[in-house]
Amino acid sequence: MTDPGRVGLRANLVQFSLLVGVNALVGGMVGIERSILPLLAERDFHIAARAAALSFLIAFGLSKAAANYLGGRLSDRLGRKRVLVAGWLAALPVPLMLIWAPSWSWVLFAKVWLGASQGLAWSMTVVMKIDLDGPERRGLAMGLNEFAGYGAVALLAWTTAQVASSHGLRPYPFLIGVAIAFGGLAMSMFFIRETLPLARQEDTGQAAAQRPSKSSCAPPMRTRAFRPPLRRDSSTTSTTRWLGACFLSCLRQRARI
Secondary structure, eight states, rough: OOOOOOOOOTTTHHHHHHHHHHHHHHHHHHHHHHHHHHHHHHHHHHOOHHHHHHHHHHHHHHHHHHHHHHHHHHHHOOOOOHHHHHHHHTHHHHHHHHHHOOOOHHHHHHHHHHHHHHHHHHHHHHHHHHHHOGGGGGHHHHHHHHHHHHHHHHHHHHHHHHHHHHOSSSSSSHEEEEEHHHHHHHHHHHTOOOHHHHHHHHHHHHHHHSSSHHHHOOOOOOOOOOOOOOOOOHHHHHHHHHHHHHHHHHHHHHHHH
């Protein structure tokens, strides 16, 4: 059986940094469409921005919620890395569908795939960082993950807006998404290692710490309390002797009578 390795930020700094980068790419996929899709809905499909925002938020939210649940269940059975790779595979067709979308239904279908990708990939980057850091620095892992992800959302939203203002809404802004999807998939497949053995090692250590030892299971030894010897009072002894002498004298007198 291979050694799962040590838990801690210093021991896993390279892997932790790679996961931060992967999550930044996951956030970048969301940032690309944030500034482009509302304009695309109005100009190409003649849909009001509010109606468009509501429709793709519902599609994205429902898909992401289901993927979060399935990703958490499958990660304990299949492994974190496989779920992460599946998330990036789900992201591959998203920018291509947005480039060639002939109707708004294609855009909504692309949002469903993007929500599934986010639910699987984003969740796994959080879980894998927690596996690497252990129980003592879970807050740090979560904070860095959210910082990298939402920072990339803002950065890519601004970048694609600049590209769209210069080269149009399609296809150039979404070509950035193609590069991000393939880059994230390559990093997840070839550079990220599985962290599930670290989580199982932690669970085994906690179970061993909570298991009672043999000495604690042994019944307690019964000890007799120390009782000091009873002391006879001299006055009580003399009184008893006097009463006994009186009783004997009475019996002798009756015998004479």
